[in-house]
Amino acid sequence: MTLTSPLLLTLSIVSHGDADKVSRLLDSIWEHEPQAGKFQVILTDNLKDNVPDLDPAPWGSFHLIRNERQAGFAENHNRAFTLARGQYFAVLNPDLCFTQPVFEKLLASLQAQQADLIAPNIVDENGLAQDAHRSLPTPFELIRRRLPGYTFKALSPDEDGFIHPDWIAGMFWLMHSDVFRQMGGMDEKFFLYFEDVDFCTRLRLRGRKILVDAKAQVRHDAQRSSRRQLKYLLLHLRSAACFFSSSVYRRALSQRR
Numbered sequence: 001m002t003l004t005s006p007l008l009l010t011l012s013i014v015s016h017g018d019a020d021k022v023s024r025l026l027d028s029i030w031e032h033e034p035q036a037g038k039f040q041v042i043l044t045d046n047l048k049d050n051v052p053d054l055d056p057a058p059w060g061s062f063h064l065i066r067n068e069r070q071a072g073f074a075e076n077h078n079r080a081f082t083l084a085r086g087q088y089f090a091v092l093n094p095d096l097c098f099t100q101p102v103f104e105k106l107l108a109s110l111q112a113q114q115a116d117l118i119a120p121n122i123v124d125e126n127g128l129a130q131d132a133h134r135s136l137p138t139p140f141e142l143i144r145r146r147l148p149g150y151t152f153k154a155l156s157p158d159e160d161g162f163i164h165p166d167w168i169a170g171m172f173w174l175m176h177s178d179v180f181r182q183m184g185g186m187d188e189k190f191f192l193y194f195e196d197v198d199f200c201t202r203l204r205l206r207g208r209k210i211l212v213d214a215k216a217q218v219r220h221d222a223q224r225s226s227r228r229q230l231k232y233l234l235l236h237l238r239s240a241a242c243f244f245s246s247s248v249y250r251r252a253l254s255q256r257r
Contacts, residue, residue, distance in 0.1 A: 007039075007061060007086045008086055009087075009088050010081075010085060010086030011039055011040065011041050011092055012042050012044070012080040012081065012084070012089065012090065013042070013092050013094055014046055014073065017050050019052065021221075023054075024097060025092065025095075025096050026054070028096075028099070032099065032102070033102070034101065036058070039061075040061040040063075040084065040086050041059045042063045042065065042080040042083055042084065043065070045067065047067070048068060051066075061085060063083050065080065072190070072192055072195075074190055077170075078188065084177055087176065088174060088177060089175055089180050093170075093220065095221045096218050096220050097221070098219075100216075102216045102218055105216045106174050106213055106216055109211065110211075113162065116175060116208035116210065117173055117179065117203060117209075117210040118174050118210070118213060119212050119213070121163075122169070122171060122217075123219055127217075129154040130152075131152040131169075132169040132171060133165035135166045136166040136167065136201065137167075137243075161213065161215045162214065164210075164212075165210065167200035168210055168212060171220060179208070189242060191235055192232070194239040194242065198243055201249070
């Protein structure tokens with residue numbers, strides 16, 4: 001599949017003091033994506049003045065949003081989407097690094113599999129799969145993940161190399177822009193956590209299909225802020241309580257019974 005539209009892809013990236021990581025990410029995209037010059041990049045500086053002015057010339061379109069106040073994950077990407085001109089919309093964490101071409105493969109899989117949201121396999125610096133796609137969470141699982149001895153077990157791909165999770169972490173999403181628009185974007189009542197769980201769950205409740213293409217890989221340097229700082233742990237717990245008490249979660253549970 002060849003990328004022919006000058007603005008086929010819109011990339012939304014939000015920096016929370018990640019200027020160096022943003023530069024590395026953009027450099028890696030430029031290095032490995034043959035059609036990167038035809039991408040629209042929307043970069044949000046959530047700290048207003050942390051990201052320096054960047055050269056827009058390499059990109060098909062470039063927008064740098066400098067927030068006057070810090071916003072959450074959902075609000076930042078929803079706001080970026082109002083500027084999106086690409087046929088497809090991608091949400092990317094700033095701490096990703098491309099080591100191979102990814103987008104053309106994902107777009108081909110998205111169409112061939114008639115999926116609505118797709119992501120690559122996210123790996124660490126050792127090439128090991130990270131827990132970026134999972135089954136529908138439960139309160140018990142949230143507790144169990146923090147207990148000593150817990151080990152993440154990645155879901156296995158099918159014979160065609162695709163993984164079928166209940167939700168995909170919002171560190172890397174790719175979808176048709178119409179899908180994001182029809183979903184009304186992400187729910188802004190969540191702040192930094194569970195926006196991705198809620199979005200994917202709502203998507204599946206509408207009969208939409210989400211996939212991980214295990215044949216495509218992107219490296220991620222995990223932050224795990226909620227495990228190191230009380231502020232983020234409390235935000236995580238608040239968002240978890242919001243999701244587990246929601247009608248979306250109750251409907252998803254009822255479908256599994």
